[in-house]
Amino acid sequence: MSRDRWRALAGGLGLLILLAVPVALVLPKGTPPADDPWAHVPPHLPKTDHSDLLPGPFADGPSVTRACLECHEEAASEVMATAHWTWEGDPVPVPGHEGLHRIGKKTAINNFCISVQSNWAACTACHAGYGWKDASFDFTAQEDVDCLVCHDQSGQYVKSKAGLPAESVDLAASAQSVGGPTRDTCGSCHFKGGGGAGVKHGDLDTSLMNPTERVDVHMGRHEMLCTDCHVTEKHSLRGRSISVSVDQANRASCTDCHAKEPHADSRIDLHTRSVACQTCHIPEVAIREATKIHWDWSTAGKDQPEDPHHYLKKKGSFEYAELLRPEYAWFDGTADRYLLGDSTATEGATVLNRPHGDRLDPNSLIWPFKIHRGKQIRDAENGYLLVPKTAGEGGYWEDYDWDQAVRLGCEATGLEYSGRYDFAETEMYWALTHMVAPADHALQCGDCHEGGDVLDWEALGYHGDPLEWGGRPLPPVTDLAEGTR
């Protein structure tokens, strides 16, 4: 009997299949290959309550780290292998320079506060470590790794000079609160780069701590965290910026999660061969907070009315922009890099990190950039940019003496100073990739084509609007290298 029942069941199942197969064959095959970005977003690990594990009290930062390392034995050595600790990358060739160079914050020069060298204590308030106050910092001391700056969830952990916890910090409360990095922890440094909210990037500012979807669709609508895209493995994060690197190793990109041609419209998909996702989907940045677009050091030192958005005696004059419309350039993911001692441009501004790319290079895409323009101190005779000591004893911000500041700076960098200085115009490119707008706010056809003014076609190397004049010559789709979007 039971055998009969089993057979009836099997027969029924067989019949169902017999009926279901033709139905399944005829029903439409669903929408084109489903773009399922969530499949690529790493799961958020449950938070472990550390309040019983780390009772405290802790005398200083390193003692917290020692407690962490008792269980997370590999953590410090993992962090010490990353740029968050070393502030420099692997040795790589740099276009126009011989040999290999380590590029990173440690030695790089920019047109904001110019350089870390000679200004360690002030700059290293954002170093993921404790006590980097001069060139003698020991990069091998595990207990100096700062776990809390990324893992604190108490909200009261603040770093001060040389990366040490501020006086006010309750280390035990902070240690007991630890969890995965949040927008707040990443933002505690990255939203304030350049010395204030939104100064450096334009697409990263404190409005991203709790954004609306118009500010950033990933963080605002989908409540995503920085580490959802900057996927972290053994404390090493995916992500690259041409402000501190020249190659594109370990780059994070939209297509890590999204399909390469995700649009319902094949004509829009065709754009992905020449236009970065960011170009249409980030129509503007600095949506809630203005970002600095110009910094002229040459006017510093005057006793005139101060206003942090226009003039400070210590820093000179500024321009800020809100709802900044990006500038656009071909970009293949790599960039030039101005190295200490390089000559400045004889004509026009010296570009500190010009992005590589060309209309005729199939791997280049049109990318949006914030270009930060500045005027910074230069050796008038040797023709290279100088690093001034700004913060600390004898620095420009103490004595307002450029000559003394660059002499102290040169002691740190080893550059020769002729004794005469002037100010050179410089430009720095910031590829924009955050503050992604909801699709309904992306650029529309008319923004660029048929008279739209977002892209300057001729500056990008076209005869004119490619809608009328035709696009660039491209090899068949399959030949395109991946990962440049």
Add this chain to the structure above:
Amino acid sequence: MKRRSLATATILSAGVAFVIGAGASEPHATAHADDPARTIHPTFPLLDRNGEHVLDSGAGVSPTATCGQCHDTAFIAEHDLHAKISRRDPAAGLARLTAAERTSWERADGTLETDCFVCHVVAPNEMARRAALDAGRPDDAPTAELVRAGLVSNGASGWEWQAGAFDAQRHVRPDLVAVQDPTSEHCGACHGLVGDLSTAVADWTGDVSPRRTLRTGEVFSSTRLHDSTFNLENKEVRGRAFDVHAERLLECVDCHHSLNHPVFREAREDVRPEHLRFDARRLDLRDYLERPSHELSLASGEGDHDEIGTMRGCTACHDAATGHEWLPYAERHFDRLSCVVCHVPEMAAPALRSVDAAGDVAWRGTAASVPDALTPIVPWAPVLIPRREADGRTRLAPHNLVTEVAADGDATVRAFPIAHGVTSGKDALRDCSACHDQDSRLTRPFALGASSPRPPRLAEGVAWSGEIRPRAGGAWDYVPDHDDAGLYVLGHDSSRFANVAGIGAVAAVAFAIGLHALARVIVARRRPRRADVSRRERVHLYSRYERLWHWLQALAIFALMATGVGVAFPAAIVGTDFATMVRAHNVIGFVVVANALLAAFYHVASGEIRQFLPSPAGFFDAAIRQTRYYVAGIFRDDPHPFERSPQRKLNPLQQLTYLGILNVLLPLQTVTGILIWSAQRWPAVDAWFGGLALLVPLHALGAWLFAAFLLAHIYLTTTGPTPLAHVKAMIRGWDLESTEPHGRPERGTALPGAPQPEETS
């Protein structure tokens, strides 16, 4: 509500009508036209009517004299759509809403000089032009358009031309009078809202102006709804552009092109040689520039000018086959519905609902007496009524209805077709239940909004389908009738007769079964069961294949009934959608037909078909015996009068029933089903059989009868030795039959050609 005299309305409508922000009614120059380096149009002197330079005569400029220096303005005037309309007797029939609606150029009685500037000059001074026309000075209108600092002004003694506006050759400076192709903004200055609506605030006070937007709510703009200045309901989620063609950078003249434009012109299908796809011989650019036809291609329109029907339809540019894979019966939809039925799902701008003789206006889409920024605009769905399209076919198409109430209370309903404000597929209507449901868009009453004492009259010249019905409060509704329009809509329409008759049949059978079963249960309780299963022997009745086809058919028919109910009553669908129901029903229908054909082949080839053929000898006796048994014997626990054997599985009543099922009901369902399915491929065949309006109710009736049969069929399986015995037999192949002799000897047991019962494994 705002009250105005007709005269004031007339002047205001021309003067103030429909300004998009201050000065925004002047067309914006495109980047190309703005840039003198980009235009190839040569510079030219401005001439007056007598061909004299305006600097010499001080007179107003004459466009035909000025442009006529190079272009054949006589030809253009002869071939000018706008001039043709203006030459017609205004009283003769442009469907204007009120006298106030007659446009300025109409009032010039057709004697107006062709005005090239209004469409071809960058940013003409539209306000000044209308003022000149309204003041009865049509000759001054072209000059008025050019009024601007540095060129010409209206002085005390007439026009004052500035010498500085002309170069050494006495040609007008191209930065002051730039010539270009008409932009959408040029067309929009008269025809409706176009261009950037993200900053300009629409002014709706020109409530009786002729603009198309007022009549239909059509807007031709690339601005996304949520970026517009419109105070739209749920604005933040409305991310589509007002019109996808505007968003994709088409201009009005890309579709409404000159009929002899060498780029757009296509040889008519009927005069093109069969072997030619493209005829390269076409008007030379030079000839075209000299004699450009100003007859603009139109899809439809009032009156009978040649241009109507010359526009490319949607499918001349778009391949409808791609992108509609999800849509069942796509061809059928394309055949009966205009593309814009789904691709203009709703109107995002207010439009007129009614106008009365006093100039009182009511609106659709807003409760305000004049749309303003404070009252929300609620997007509204247009009404669907038949419209003859360019290909000669009549399809349902979206319209707005505007009721004009005359002073004497007579009211006329006019229909204004909607063709702009198109959305891409993503934002188009994709919800089948919008039409395929009891509450269908196709028959939903469309409020006319007019409170006239007598029902409004439907204007002539429109293929109306439906009627006017009163609604509460003295107002009237137009209720479209898709039946009149020749449509039978699955899920919405049903035949009352088919359903009543069908449900009656099912109910009757259910009632009879209920009574019978009740009686059996009562009798069985009173008397111990006599049947002794152990005294019966196993008989192999059903071969493996017979069981397979039976159960497959059973399953498929149940699936057909479930999906059929979904198609007929979409409200009953759970967990999936109408389109899937339709597709699944079609496929399963074919499975049933295929299974039936295979089974028929099996029965014929094996000779088993004889099982189904009643043998004449003693048939009636046997049938009566069988009937008696069901009516009486079964309650007395009499032995079953018919003993089943592999050679005779069906009793006479079964044979009779199956004769009906297999020869009438199944073929009826198959044929009607296939015809309904094929309605999209071979509509002519379908129509020959009476169309869906006949076929679907027949199919539904058949389905009900099938359901009635199934009820009886399943109930009768319980009349075996045990209630489940027959079901088990159909599963296992073996049944238990009485070994007791029957009154009547069986027919010969050795039926020639009958397969030997196979061994069960």
